[in-house]
Amino acid sequence: MLFGYKKEFEKEHEKNGGMRMKNKIIAFLMMAALALGLAGCAGTNSPASGTAGKKTLYFIPIVDTGAYWSPMKKAAEDHARELGYNLVFKTSPPTESQKNEKHIGFLQEAVTNQAAGIAIAPMDPDMFDRKVREAKDAGIPIVTFDADVKSTENRVAYVGTDNRLAGEELGKQAAEYLKSKGITRGKLALAAVNLTQTTMTYRQEGIKKGFEAVMGADSANFTWLEAIQDNDQASESKRQLEGQITANPDMVAVFSLGSEGPDTGVMEAIKSQGKAGKIYHFGFDYTPTWENGVKDGLITGIVDQDSYLIGKTVIDILDKAVRGETVKNNYPIPVKWVDAAQIVEYGKIKQQQFTTETK
Template identity: 55%
Template sequence: MKKGKFIAGALLAATLLAVGAGCSAKKSDGASSDAKKTLYFVPIVDTGAYWNPMKKGAEDAAKKLGYTLVTKTSPSAEPSKKEKHIGFIKEATAKGVAGIAVAPIEKKAFVKPIKEAMSKDIPVITFDADLANKDDRTAYVGTDNVSAGKELGKKAAEEMKAKGITKGSIAIVCVDVAQPTMIDREKGLKEGFEEVYGADAKNFKFLATIQDNDQPSESKKQLEGYISANKDLVTVFSLGSEGPDVGVMGAIESQGKAGQILHYGFDYTDTWLKGVDDGRITAIVDQDAYQIGYQVIEDLVKASKGEKLDKTIPIDVKYVKAADLKAYGVEKSKIKTTETDK
């Protein structure tokens, strides 16, 4: 009897050990099996007409491919935003996840944590914004922001020349002047503008760039000040996100300049439709945000399985005039619905 009890006890202990081992099963590299089916997605924010469909694209791709997607971000006005997002990368690295997709807020500060993740065989794909050195990340998926800015600058300059505008002040409004996307877009914008105007570009003055931290009341207030102080203000560029979009259109309206000051924007949002009829928006360049989100997850899974990726995977932009925005928005909605149903 004692022998039987001993055997039963030994079997029970072995069973418990096996269950415990199963619950905490580890890969040889120290990452849990669950972590190896988990991807971290770290956008700058995850709300708004640009970021929300991008998040949806990432979620749809992860679901289709059988991965768990963990989205980590913080509000636009978060004081320690950069540090928090760097912390998300470190958190994902410590967990040994299958891959990390991140929109870096700065070009330099994110290099070290990204390289640390890659040193542990975790692929890191940047999107929306990129690092200065291509070798510091696995790949970049998204718009070439310098090229996109240049396209906007060239198209705007061509239209301004056609309207007989030969001089004046120009304002640029963005969320954060230190954000890589904004730096690159402004650089390209000025290059494209100067390419079209040539020597006459010196007749225009670019005012100090307005930063609103995605707060429309701030960009509205600052641009109202610019309009009052610069009677020759002819054009405004808003370089992305709802804050500048809403703030610029509000300032143009409050100062009675609708249809007089040209306004060129970045990325499609239904907000633009409110300014079409009275001329508060002239044209935009648009990125396919949903496709960026979907593509980045597809490529991240490929990289996690050892597939070699191109260092840059571009997503093209489209130039859309105000008169075409409504129809364009309808088509974008159809495309997004089709992609979701894949």
């Protein structure tokens, strides 16, 4: 009797176990189908495809603040939207201690996420070279801007100013101005955010070359002081330049190589030392900050880059490369000399241009 009950129990257990197994299989298949469906959705919204099926471009400038970088960012965003791309914008603050490494990490992120294309302003031609090659090997077109990499065959194009030529233009204009004032000897100072950054080293080289070309034999009468680096901290360039002015009463000119820190710091140092109109100041790129120094004689003249055009051109060329069209190796954007008397009016034109183009 007990034996019979045992047989019945085993039959029932086998039956129920089979049902449970069948239910588990059905549940597993349903989960697998759901996972596949989700995976399909993820493919459309992945970083490479972007939102709502859009392809993604990475845009990696050195910073995103100031009158030079902000219009460039705006232009890139506007044009990418017009062309139907999702734009991923990556950068770090000027004070970032591991800035090169951080931006190389952004490059790796773009490669990992299978971006359709990458635009980057490399701060060091050697450090960024390998990672740019890896992106190329992964089939991702790269456009460099503002500065270039060492192995130019690994990127499809460069967009921006030739910083050596821009420096030459500023050096020539400065030399012409000093000669017009009868100045043919004295000390010369330089201030920049980062002296090892490629754009800054090229600008320094260009300034000295252009200055010497115009000064001729008299260039031997000038001494270039040790360049100032302030990491975009105006108080630091002000402090260092004040020290140089005190130690060198025969200083006749100073060059600020771009960005708000050195621009402001240099003007404040000239003002605090009572050297307005005695030490001439030559700068890079338009910023409303210059307008504060025009009246007091704290800025003599600048060379300006069309940064909005750079941002727009970068996206345009990257789009062509993504679509497999032939692009040129280099897209130079020229600079314009603007003396102090023209800066305020020039600023109005720049603002009108920016307002019109960003509608």
